[in-house]
Amino acid sequence: MIELVDVTKSYNGTVKAVDRLTLTVPRGEIFGFLGPNGAGKTTTIKMITGIVRPDQGTIRVNGKDIGTEPLEAKRQFGYVPDSPDLFLRLKGLEYVTFMADMYGVPQDVRKERIARLAERFDMTDALSDPIQSYSHGMRQKIVIMGVLVHHPEVWILDEPLTGLDPKSAFTLKEMMREHADSGRTVFFSTHVLEVAEKLCDRVAIINKGVILFCGTFKEMQEHFRSSESLERLFLELTKHE
Numbered sequence: 256m257i258e259l260v261d262v263t264k265s266y267n268g269t270v271k272a273v274d275r276l277t278l279t280v281p282r283g284e285i286f287g288f289l290g291p292n293g294a295g296k297t298t299t300i301k302m303i304t305g306i307v308r309p310d311q312g313t314i315r316v317n318g319k320d321i322g323t324e325p326l327e328a329k330r331q332f333g334y335v336p337d338s339p340d341l342f343l344r345l346k347g348l349e350y351v352t353f354m355a356d357m358y359g360v361p362q363d364v365r366k367e368r369i370a371r372l373a374e375r376f377d378m379t380d381a382l383s384d385p386i387q388s389y390s391h392g393m394r395q396k397i398v399i400m401g402v403l404v405h406h407p408e409v410w411i412l413d414e415p416l417t418g419l420d421p422k423s424a425f426t427l428k429e430m431m432r433e434h435a436d437s438g439r440t441v442f443f444s445t446h447v448l449e450v451a452e453k454l455c456d457r458v459a460i461i462n463k464g465v466i467l468f469c470g471t472f473k474e475m476q477e478h479f480r481s482s483e484s485l486e487r488l489f490l491e492l493t494k495h496e
């Protein structure tokens with residue numbers, strides 16, 4: 256579960272990247288965070304994950320306050336950033352093992368998990384190569400594997416499907432659904448509307464740091480008395496801003 260209450264963040268005291276944002280993502284849900292470029296998605300995700308400190312407001316992950324109990328809060332989630340260019344000098348296996356060490360995953364458990372994840376993401380042969388030699392999609396997959404190896408209760412993913420090949424994207428979507436169906440939480444940002452439409456139980460639409468809508472697609476359609484595609488609704492939601 257993720258809770259944001261009245262969260263605001265400005266950069267340089269001028270641009271309000273996120274403005275009094277209040278949002279609850281319960282367990283058992285895939286929640287899509289939608290918005291155009293510069294809407295405030297990454298800033299919100301960086302505040303949830305403790306990378307950026309909000310100017311005001313409270314953020315809790317499974318009831319743990321990221322401001323006052325950062326370690327406890329960070330144990331609750333796994334975070335896939337929008338750029339996968341991390342630890343490039345490590346080999347894939349070294350990176351995933353490092354993540355397993357950081358989160359105290361027992362040896363026997365990690366071995367089985369890494370093998371299973373590598374198989375699902377078609378990465379078994381690549382594990383012994385340096386990340387530097389990977390394609391963008393492979394780098395993304397190794398970052399995702401590093402997150403999933405410690406079995407976080409809450410998944411937080413920033414544009415996770417961008418750059419993945421169709422098979423890997425399908426696998427990740429399948430895993431997100433399994434995770435939510437097992438009673439846990441998936442929160443991800445995207446500007447690919449069709450993906451959100453197919454995958455999410457609920458969405459929030461953010462523009463210029465403000466949430467314009469939060470609910471199911473059906474509710475959104477009813478809200479606009481329209482059965483148009485999400486893209487059209489999305490334009491409808493943002494054009495007056």
Ligand SMILES: Nc1ncnc2c1ncn2[C@@H]1O[C@H](COP(=O)(O)OP(=O)(O)OP(=O)(O)O)[C@@H](O)[C@H]1O
Nearest residue numbers: 266267270272290291292293294295296297298299
């Ligand atoms: N470090 C920073 N310093 C100054 N302004 C920033 C910084 N990071 C983001 N911003 C500004 O804050 C606003 C929100 O940016 P943010 O990256 O959160 O949006 P986003 O929805 O993730 O966009 P995108 O889809 O393009 O990644 C934008 O106006 C952006 O220019």
